[in-house]
Amino acid sequence: MKKAKRLDHVQASLTLAITAKAAAMKSEGIDIISFGAGEPDFDTPAPVVEAAKNALDHGLTRYTAVAGMPALRAEIAAWYGREFGVETAPDQVIVGIGGKQVIYNAIMSIIDAGDMVLIPSPYWLSYPAMVHLAGGEVAFIETREEEKFLMTPNMLEEAIVKHAPKLLILNSPSNPTGQCYTESDLRALADVLRRHPDVNILWDNIYAHLTYGGFRHVELAKVAPDLCPRLVTTGGFSKSFAMTGWRLGFAIADPERIRMMTTIQSHSTSNAVSFAQAGALAALKLDRAVLENMRKAFENRRNIILEEISKIDGVSCAAPMGAFYVLLNCKKYCNIERGLHWIQGDVDLAKYILEEGHVATVPGSAFGAPGYLRLSFALDEEGIRKGIQRIADALATLNA
Numbered sequence: 001m002k003k004a005k006r007l008d009h010v011q012a013s014l015t016l017a018i019t020a021k022a023a024a025m026k027s028e029g030i031d032i033i034s035f036g037a038g039e040p041d042f043d044t045p046a047p048v049v050e051a052a053k054n055a056l057d058h059g060l061t062r063y064t065a066v067a068g069m070p071a072l073r074a075e076i077a078a079w080y081g082r083e084f085g086v087e088t089a090p091d092q093v094i095v096g097i098g099g100k101q102v103i104y105n106a107i108m109s110i111i112d113a114g115d116m117v118l119i120p121s122p123y124w125l126s127y128p129a130m131v132h133l134a135g136g137e138v139a140f141i142e143t144r145e146e147e148k149f150l151m152t153p154n155m156l157e158e159a160i161v162k163h164a165p166k167l168l169i170l171n172s173p174s175n176p177t178g179q180c181y182t183e184s185d186l187r188a189l190a191d192v193l194r195r196h197p198d199v200n201i202l203w204d205n206i207y208a209h210l211t212y213g214g215f216r217h218v219e220l221a222k223v224a225p226d227l228c229p230r231l232v233t234t235g236g237f238s239k240s241f242a243m244t245g246w247r248l249g250f251a252i253a254d255p256e257r258i259r260m261m262t263t264i265q266s267h268s269t270s271n272a273v274s275f276a277q278a279g280a281l282a283a284l285k286l287d288r289a290v291l292e293n294m295r296k297a298f299e300n301r302r303n304i305i306l307e308e309i310s311k312i313d314g315v316s317c318a319a320p321m322g323a324f325y326v327l328l329n330c331k332k333y334c335n336i337e338r339g340l341h342w343i344q345g346d347v348d349l350a351k352y353i354l355e356e357g358h359v360a361t362v363p364g365s366a367f368g369a370p371g372y373l374r375l376s377f378a379l380d381e382e383g384i385r386k387g388i389q390r391i392a393d394a395l396a397t398l399n400a
């Protein structure tokens with residue numbers, strides 16, 4: 001069958017085999033605990049659902065403007081300004097079908113065939129795939145666990161000099177590490193970027209409202225407004241508003257960049273779903289307490305999972321300051337032979353934990369972090385305690 005060359009570097013997700021196996025085991029009636037989810041387990045807040053229903057009842061069922069309903073673009077601009085202290089105009093906003101689509105459109109509007117893109121590693125697995133689909137090439141910047149997986153200014157400077165990239169992709173809070181750049185981190189990175197005016201920046205803040213331990217998210221646009229002409233900030237409703245299925249994301253950028261992204265979107269998907277946009281308008285007007293309650297629940301789960309993990313022999317993780325993932329260092333168990341079990345890396349380990357412990361995790365290799373497992377804590381407290389205990393028991397068997 002004919003296969004386009006652009007697919008050569010885009011692999012089917014490493015996680016698919018494990019997810020499929022977990023699903024098959026579940027359907028056989030096996031009690032699987034899943035730390036695999038990349039989405040909140042909460043229902044979308046009721047006023048958002050009501051607003052979408054109302055929109056349907058009132059005939060909001062036609063195309064909207066490609067970049068989003070004017071009222072929603074204006075509301076996102078105002079909300080972003082309030083939340084992060086960055087004054088934003090409606091023509092600096094585009095609404096798309098999930099954070100994913102706006103990121104894709106941003107990359108498509110910046111990258112030509114052969115252009116280099118810098119991505120700090122570990123990374124969200126769709127970034128390199130999107131760059132390859134756009135014809136670009138990726139250079140990863142390897143970060144270190146001892147430095148909380150944060151890219152340092154030196155790492156950035158060296159990579160820019162070596163690769164002459166057209167784009168840098170930054171994600172804070174990060175999927176999969178849960179780590180966040182502080183204001184002073186960002187100031188230091190901005191100093192480097194100022195010296196290299198050809199580098200565009202994509203700043204993905206989709207987990208910005210899910211931060212813990214008193215950490216307050218800071219926007220790159222706030223810290224370095226002078227970089228804004230070459231900065232695209234992307235976000236969305238999936239995570240902090242519990243709206244994954246609504247497929248709503250947005251980007252904030254210079255109006256010229258927004259026009260380019262709108263042109264691309266106009267020829268692929270047109271507008272985001274009309275009545276979902278009505279829901280998004282209501283989401284931005286939600287009582288703050290609604291979001292805060294979800295955030296608090298995640299913070300509580302994060303504390304529980306860290307406490308439970310600390311009891312397991314031979315694994316460790318840097319405490320996440322945001323998002324809802326921990327990246328568990330399991331290197332000790334990634335090259336081990338015990339009886340029938342021969343584990344040669346995190347993919348084997350994840351399979352073993354699924355088969356022996358009936359717990360689904362995501363191998364770190366999927367995110368450029370071999371030797372690690374990603375555990376999402378978007379599940380209830382009991383599930384977390386039970387699941388971590390099962391992992392501990394399965395690992396203890398390997399230790400025996």
Ligand SMILES: Cc1ncc(COP(=O)(O)O)c(C=O)c1O
Pocket residue numbers: 038097098099100101124171174175204206235236237238244247248249
């Ligand atoms: C870092 C990151 N960015 C963007 C997205 C895209 O989210 P969505 O397309 O649901 O808005 C995700 C989803 O998992 C993510 O983890």
